[in-house]
Amino acid sequence: MPDTKYLSRQSPYTYSYDNRTGWRRFRVLNPCRGMYHDVRRRLPYYWSDIRDALTYRTIASTIRIYFINILPAIAYTLDMYRRTGEFYGINEALFSSALAAMVFSVLGAQPLTIVGITGLISLFNYTIYDIVVIYEPSIYANFMCWTAIWAAIFHWIVAVCNLCDYMRYVTDFSSESFGAYVGIIYCIKGVEELVNEFTVYGPTAGFMSCMIAILYFFTVYGLELLGSSTICRPWFRGLLADYAYVVGTIFWVGFAHIPGNLKETGISFVPITRAFYPTQPRGWLIHFWELETKWIFAALPFGFLVMLLFYYDHVKCQQPWCSKQTIPLKETSRLPLGLLPLRLHHLHRRNHRHPNAERPRPTGTTPTHFSPTYTNPILNNLPTQAPVHTTSLTVTQTTLHIIPTSNPDDSGCTELRNPITTLTAVIEQRISHFLMGLAIIGTMTGPLLIVLHTMPAAVFAGVFLIVGWGSIESNGILQKIIFLLREDRFIPRNEELLRVPKRKIVFYVMCQVVGVAACVAISQTIAAIGFPILIIGLIPFRVWVMPRWFGAEELGVLDGLTADGEAVLCSLGGPPRFPGEERMVVEGERQKGGE
Amino acid sequence: MPDTKYLSRQSPYTYSYDNRTGWRRFRVLNPCRGMYHDVRRRLPYYWSDIRDALTYRTIASTIRIYFINILPAIAYTLDMYRRTGEFYGINEALFSSALAAMVFSVLGAQPLTIVGITGLISLFNYTIYDIVVIYEPSIYANFMCWTAIWAAIFHWIVAVCNLCDYMRYVTDFSSESFGAYVGIIYCIKGVEELVNEFTVYGPTAGFMSCMIAILYFFTVYGLELLGSSTICRPWFRGLLADYAYVVGTIFWVGFAHIPGNLKETGISFVPITRAFYPTQPRGWLIHFWELETKWIFAALPFGFLVMLLFYYDHVKCQQPWCSKQTIPLKETSRLPLGLLPLRLHHLHRRNHRHPNAERPRPTGTTPTHFSPTYTNPILNNLPTQAPVHTTSLTVTQTTLHIIPTSNPDDSGCTELRNPITTLTAVIEQRISHFLMGLAIIGTMTGPLLIVLHTMPAAVFAGVFLIVGWGSIESNGILQKIIFLLREDRFIPRNEELLRVPKRKIVFYVMCQVVGVAACVAISQTIAAIGFPILIIGLIPFRVWVMPRWFGAEELGVLDGLTADGEAVLCSLGGPPRFPGEERMVVEGERQKGGE
Secondary structure: OOOHHHHHHHHHOOOOOOOOOHHHHHHOOOOOOHHHHHHHHHHHHHHHHOOOOOOOOHHHHHHHHHHHHHHHHHHHHHHHHHHHHOOOHOOOOOOOOHHHHHHHHHOOOOOOOOOOHHHHHHHHHHHHHHHHHHHHHHHHHHHHHHHHHHHHHHHHHHHHHHHHHHHHEHHHHHHHHHHHHHHHHHHHHHHHHHHHHHHHHHHHHHHHHHHHHHHHHHHHHHHHHHHHHOHHHHHHHHHHHHHHHHHHHHHHHHHOOOOOOHHHHHOOOOOOOOOOEEEOOOOOOOHHHHOOHHHHHHHHHHHHHHHHHHHHHHHHHHHHHHOOOOOEEEEEEEOOOOOOOOOOOOOOOEEOOOOOOOOOOOOOOOOOOOOOOOOOOOOOOOOOHHHHHHHOOOOEEEEEEEEOOOOOOOOOOOEEEEEEEEEEEEEEHHHHHHHHHHHHHHOOOOOHHHHOOOOEEEHHHHHHHHHHHHHOOOOOHHHHHHHHHHHHHHHOOOHHHHHHHHHHHHHHHHHHHHHHHHHHHHHOOOOHHHHHHHHHHHHHHHHHHHHHHHHHHHHHHHOOEEOOOHHHHHHHOOOOOOOOOOHHHHHHHHHHOOO | HHHHHHHHHHHHHOOOOOOOOHHHHHHHOOOOOOHHHHHHHHHHHHHHHHHHOHHHHHOOOOOOHHHHHHHHHHHHHHHHHHHOOOOOHHHHHHHHHHHHHHHHHHHHHOOOOOOOOOOHHHHHHHHHHHHHHHOHHHHHHHHHHHHHHHHHHHHHHHHHHOOHHHHOOOOOHHHHHHHHHHHHHHHHHHHHHHHHHHHHHHHHHHHHHHHHHHHHHHHHHHHHHHHHEOOOOOHHHHHHHHHHHHHHHHHHOOOOHOOOHHHOOOEEOOOOOOOOOOOOOOOOOHHHOOOOOHHHHHHHHHHHHHHHHHHHHHHHHHHOOOOOEEEEEEEEOOOHHHHHHHOOOOOOOEEOOOOOOOOOOOOOOOOOOOOOOOOOOOOOOOOHHHHHHHHOOEEEEEEEEEEEEEOOOOOOOOEEEEEEEEEEEEOOOOHHHHHHHHHHHOOOOHHHHHHHHEEEEEHHOOOOOOHHHHHHHEEEEEEEHHHHEEEEOOOOOOOOOOOOOOHHHHHHHHHHHHHHHHHHHOOOOHHHHHHHHHHHHHHHHHHHHHHHHHHHHHHHHHHEEOOOHHHHHHHOOOOOOOOOHHHHHHHHHHHHHHH
């Protein structure tokens, strides 16, 4: 249990409200206390965050994360470009991504987090556009600017008042639902991209795009599958896993340019404009002070919704680092930011546990940060890409695990030789994120924009599908459904879920599915911007309604804290208290102790 | 060892040359001896071959084999139709398949064999067409007729002179090469079908066809994968496995008819003509006596090549029933026939072992059979479909196999729960093949021809790809390549191949790959009809050349008799004698004894 040692050594910095009395007990009344502790925890490790980067993994990680960040970013930009009257284009997306990456990697308390453009940002931007054009299309830029300003203000309030601490109430119940929702949205976007080919470029382009997207999907999926098999040497499998997206993208982009039927079909390519200039003929600075007062306040609820989404999104980003996952690194970062015009890099308290590496690292905080007003899309944490960043920085070792069996099998073998993947270290540093930002700046130059222009939209549809499916495939909801479908006798007897009656599992999954379905449904309407309320609503639903239908023990098996590492909970001010479910937390801690 | 009992009980019928002296030692000088023994072995079981059919498996098998026979048959017919100046059409293919199925199932010594149209038949027919049109296009029908007559005559000679016995020298070396070759030809045909869509119906139809073919492939593959998993109940998995082709075909045919872009694209559908009439305006009877004498004799070498192909093809058909495979039924059938105009159902000696069923069955023979002269394509054994027929008639039971492990694994589990599939019986009967023939007759009627006409050629491209890939995926060559690629430490220690140096395995696989590549290459030229010589040439190559490069023990591991069941070898007149490799056969028998 490395935690105990860590906790005891770091005790001066421990952030808790347990022993406080009077008004000091209330988190809201202790402004900036959380951020202060985060900075104290993280600062001593700043130099090593740079020094540790001198390894091959940083290069591999930079390339991989560059592709996995920029491909969906461009994909979503294609979507936004069409649906916001061509307001947001590639240049905005690249500029925004690059700036966010560089600022975040230098000033962020947790450099492994990746910020960028996600499907939900796209959804927000075009839904607001749909609403604004009903009244006055010309104010869209200013209106978005004010939405971002309001969102920034709400973020400061959340951070200063330590409201981040309530993230500890988020359990797998809602974060699995959110993950499935995001995955489905990605897949829908992929299909929409293909439908667009049909409607704009005709059926030939449409069918060719479908073919490319499907084959791109299976190429990347197959390469990653090979990468996790026992084929060839470990270093070769590592290469496959690192460069599956690179190989798939380069191959299928080239494929679309083979002369003949393929080249002549005229599928759509990424639209580009003059390097370093905004897509529309205007300056980078938005004159946000020119907006009418009524519109400024109309933007307030939108800003609040953005804050709600980012608040929740950030929890989702913690998930892969939690102890129940396989990544040895444990960390959370409180709030993801990078806001349009008033770009607020509110990089707040993170904490961070590193049990398998040589030394445990405390957490840190950086102060809030302003950057000039320009017209980029809002950026937030990338819930599907951030785990990939961490994975790509993880040094794994596949070792042979021989399981002697008591009875020889049909072929007379008395042992099983299974590969066991051990995670030996995580190269935790700020450089890969920073280099990725530099690479994106490079992509903004003229020659590389032309390279971007060679990429067919169909490849991006494939990116949507593979990233979306990745989120669905590993989702707890799907895992539970597969468990329900499996024939009982082949399930290992120590499977936790066997302790819960099947009908209870079915009911639990049904609750999640209804939540996901509601979110997906609302996303297809103009009420789409309201979906963060639905997602956030799952948390009180879980805390107050679910215990009426499920026993505490059942919930302990079915659900779990999304942020359940002890160091994480410590930085959030101690474990949450669910009414009548003390057992769950205690049990969670006991299990971790046994690990 | 059920064999011993069987062999001793059946000893009066045992067919061997071991104890014979003088001229009687020579197989050629004992005309019809093999066929006589086959009839005597099989005849007593004729009634039970009908009676045993009263089970659900017969129905499932009939439906499955109907689809799996008729889909590639139509697919190859599309190919032949285009490449033989529209001489062979759907009506010819259906009529031929139906007649062959019904005659073969009633009179065949081994009713589980399935005859039909294969890619090699198609290759033969259009290569001969390519050659004939150089001289005199009008004689094609008569020429093919005489090719078939000569082939029939050669078949009789082979059967009467007991030359079938030499099939026992066929080893996995050549039959794996043949299997890989057939699989590759199937895949090439699938691609050609798609290319045809591009060239004839334009790029839109081409891309849509590609999309349908790819998705059809993954649908069927995925359903069959699910069928062999531990998802759901065993009966449901059985349904998935039985009806994967049916579900895939119906879905994707329907998909192609969805109004809108899909319906309007104008992809090609199966061309049909007037029910029960030949595709071209002529009678079913070919006036083969009207051919000039020089052409009659020109057809002789072609007939010989057909015989060579069928001789070899038949060995390939035995493969899945051999003891090293997982199917409990063991049988060989000597020669596959059903020859154009002079339809010769030379249904000769088979033998047959059935270790897991309640009683062992001897083999039987039916006499040769003539049917009237009509213009259908030649039919032969279906090397890829016949195993499916047997599989679909196999009653399997998935049982739980608990392997206690000595050390608990990470999750504290001390046992592994693996599914073990046991084959409890094979419903061996003549009815499913016969019913399939009836169903094909039904398909020839007007209304069902119109249903056929709704099927896009793209689905058939998908059929080619899935059937071809099935043959490649399970091929020993690919298995050896995967073995070579795997990381050593994860290979079970009792793996036979570990006893051979890796470079020897590489060399062995290279020999096979060169053979396959040569066959594939020749198939793309007008010399394609010569490929049976290449395939057959691998047998002497294996017997005389390979032992110079490989030790007897190495060959014993790398290679094996294709027909190695004791009952099979017994019906072929005893095990083969490889120069300097007595050990291999003896070892093979020892291993079987240990099973």
